[in-house]
Amino acid sequence: MARVAILLFTDFGADDLYVGQVEAMLDRHAPGVRVIDLLHAAPRFDVRASAHLLAALAQGLPRGHVFLGVVDPGVGSDRDGVVVRADGRWFVGPDNGLFSVVAARAATKSVWRITGRPPGVSPSFHGRDLFAPMAAAVVTDDFPNENVAPAADLAVHLGGADLAEVIYVDHYGNCFTGLRARAAAKTGRLVAGGRELAHAPVFSAVEPGTAFWYENSSGLVEIAVNHGSAAAELGLAVGAPVGWAA
Amino acid sequence: MARVAILLFTDFGADDLYVGQVEAMLDRHAPGVRVIDLLHAAPRFDVRASAHLLAALAQGLPRGHVFLGVVDPGVGSDRDGVVVRADGRWFVGPDNGLFSVVAARAATKSVWRITGRPPGVSPSFHGRDLFAPMAAAVVTDDFPNENVAPAADLAVHLGGADLAEVIYVDHYGNCFTGLRARAAAKTGRLVAGGRELAHAPVFSAVEPGTAFWYENSSGLVEIAVNHGSAAAELGLAVGAPVGWAA
């Protein structure tokens, strides 16, 4: 296998004490492998928004990489763990729909269910104890191993269609939607927060304070305000509906 | 020495400008060694809570690792720096009690006082200028070196007993206590924030909104609310007293 990295996508919080424990476990099982913190502020407990965000981010990153994805409100319940290979990218985490948008959009995919587990798995921290060792196994070519079994499909399906909602608000207040921009007409007017917004190609194309939509760097329709916070000015948060004006 | 990592445990803030400077210094003195951000949101200036939290986290991590620990309200005063080896794990930082809980619980320990210092040490940033080069020395086998002297013991002792207080609140609002769960009866009712809480094995075992206690992934008694914030709902913060109902 070519040299690959492990990319972390979680709602663990970048400044909390969970990520470091995951990295220590990865270091133990996949020494020397690069670990990249892709996002630890995924929409908390929000599998649907997170699934759409992960799908957009992953398609911009090289094939071969392993995504350790954990947004897992049901940790400790009987939901299974899963490994998915979709268009050459790997995903390890809970089988709760988080990888189902990626999988639905992929041309090729394979699914394994995590059927075994290492000793001493904490019921509340599968990211560290179950998924990190499995991601390490994938990246070190110890996969498939005795802890997985091939599966016909995922257990939870959210579908591959766009999601007409705000799925992420960045720290500038820019609002990512679950709409892919490639299919959007640049003449379209986006309805959000009770406003109709025109397209602009870049921030600097509009006056400071003006709200607009544009194709962001992850290929999504994004709502922004030049030198301002779209979230604050339009009253938007994750889950807010958006749509195209008739 | 086997391949080991340096784990950072500080109150420097994950998004502030101190951690990167520490990492640059480590890179200089221990090139190629993995550096893991275990926690940079340790209870600020709170050596006691931090000492109990570090003890819990460290016991779940492999022997051989080097912990660079800095919670140091007295930086620039005459408190000494120290290197501790406790049950095979290394700790480098201020001799202000931060490592004394780990040390008190260890079966074997050694202590060195930092008696010399490299040129150009900033009086306000020992983490970068004094402790990082020393942690690098430990990990690169340049230890003990001319800047340390064996010591009989630590200068400040907090003891190895449990601490019946909240010692950390994570970003979900879960409240870590300084009580180790191994010794706790599952039938025990935990008193916190004026409430009596029953045990549950996992979050999903209780209804959303219900407060409970459980053994967390670091072996501590933790107060949680399924799909909610225990800190907000019970009015808890670091230092809040907890105890077992009679």
Place this chain on the structure above:
Amino acid sequence: MARVAILLFTDFGADDLYVGQVEAMLDRHAPGVRVIDLLHAAPRFDVRASAHLLAALAQGLPRGHVFLGVVDPGVGSDRDGVVVRADGRWFVGPDNGLFSVVAARAATKSVWRITGRPPGVSPSFHGRDLFAPMAAAVVTDDFPNENVAPAADLAVHLGGADLAEVIYVDHYGNCFTGLRARAAAKTGRLVAGGRELAHAPVFSAVEPGTAFWYENSSGLVEIAVNHGSAAAELGLAVGAPVGWAA
């Protein structure tokens, strides 16, 4: 070229989804090179304060390192990208003044304008698509390459003089100024927030709650309160004027 690291200095936010994408791009183009998060909370959209802060931080770090610096309110406009070598340190980012304080203070400097670009550059994320590959080129010795041309100088000049303002507030509430401490008399009284502050060598030299100024670990005059927040107690934020009492 000796082994060097890439240091990131941005306003991308440490917990947001931009840094990870930059690191994935660096991993692709400069595999195995250490990437250090120096700061992702640079004063947002504030090129002037950021330029002074970067100059102070960089002078404390080894020559040879490559700084990927992005504070770029004009991304997508016609401002150019630039590569600067100043006193042996490299800087890659927008030509909007961010590197001009470093350059003005350097004994030796060289400037290249980024004239070409790889395919698929997002107009809103030059940090990932344009500057990260260029930083990787510098660190891997693929520089100068076909995407740069030597330039006589930077396009925007902020000058090398000190800046008599608060340029950064850390998470403790300590206030960095743009005044270099080497030139400051220890008997000087600093005026800030309507108060006159005396010098103290270290935090522990004053009573808890007392405000003072000192030479911080980056060589700047800093306003601090022992065991308190100078920003809160003196009402200071980035941009607040400071000065020496007559």
